Amino acid sequence: MHLNEIESLDAFDQAIADGLSSLRGWHLQSVDLRERAHELSRIGVGGGVFLGCRLAEGDVAGGEEDVRRRGGLLFPTVPDVPFDPYRGALYSPDDLYDGLPDGYPGTPDAVAYAWSRAPRTLDRTLAAALHDHAIDDALADVTDPAGTVGVLGGHALRRDQPGYRAAAGLGRALAGRFTVATGGGPGAMEAANLGAWMSGRPEDELDAAVRVLAEAPEFTDVDSWAGAAFEVRRRWPDGVVSLGIPTWFYGHEPPNAMASRIAKYFSNATREDVLLKVCQGGLVFLPGAAGTVQEIFQAACANYYAQPTSVVPMVLVGREHWTEQVGAWDLLAGLGSGRPFGASLHLVDSPEEVLPLLVQDRGDRG
Secondary structure, three states: OOOEEEOOHHHHHHHHHOOOOEOOOEEEEOOEOHHHHHHHHOOEOOOOEEEOOEOOOOOOOOOHHHHHHOOOEEEOOOOOOOOOOOOOOOEOHHHHOOOHHHOHHHOHHHHHHHHHHOOOOHHHHHHHHHHHHHHHHHHHHHOOHHHEEEEEOOOOOOOOOHHHHHHHHHHHHHOOOOEEEEOOOOOHHHHHHHHHHOOOOOHHHHHHHHHHHHOOOOOOOHHHHHHHHHHHHHHOOOOOOOEEOOEHHHOOOOOOOOOOEEOOEOOHHHHHHHHHHOOOOEEEEOOOOHHHHHHHHHHHHHHHHOOHHHOOOEEEEOHHHHHHHOOHHHHHHHHHOOOHHHHHEEEEOOHHHHHHHHHHHHHHOO
16 A cells, blocks of 8 residues: 655645545545545545544544544654654754753754653653654655765864864765765765755855854853854854754764754664664775764674675765774774675775765676
């Protein structure tokens, strides 16, 4: 059975205008249908799935009891959670940072993190799982994995360090050929999202944007750090779309506002798996520590067992870092030796070397 989705009231109205007569095989997700009882009463609702939708109360035609009686499957809204478990779209920076002028602790992002830190009960576990499933669904709607490249690296990189500008340059270069995706956090991840956002503009404007951000170099003061990012978005609007995939598991690392679309998860395990799966165009690893090393070898494991045509190119940037400071390269190269994915492993010194390798690997894979 073909599955269709309705994730907004406008989409519901359009479907009705197009002659929709039955909701069998349809999922309606987090839509307020209280004012559409008449329309619901005139179509078949049996086999339709209503996820967190609001329907007219009482035993009225097209209301909640009527829809349930006629075979609609209703999943109720989840009470007492500070987020929508059935949301139909990814987050925007404005969604997560709403209310920032009054202080970060009151923003939806900070409130959700505080909620996630409480002891897990069954209802909390279910709410978080429903939310992450909804994010999975929304992410699939807007991504082309073959055309997406992931840029991963350390969250501790300051905005006023040379490596930040280099990572922004990498994001800028990649955005000309791919959709840039990152782990959605501060540091190297933010820099790559920034570079993508500014990729339609001259280099000197990117330099100016970095200077604005460098006035609040660290995320320890989230209000100033996030505020500087929104100032960049205000001065240089309508940037190129990129993706951030952060997690509330690392809630002390706020999401960066330079990612246009944000797929934020409660489960870090799910987030890591999704991050690697949506970046089939390649994975670039800038200098980082334990989290980046985990991502390197999670990707390596998938590549080790992958069919040759499914191997995802991996580029490690920073020869000294990955061979001397963090000895990941020798182990990675050893795993790739004699395996199909060995030919798609690269170690380079500078971000400027990355794009040609990814374009070459893409061509080699046909």
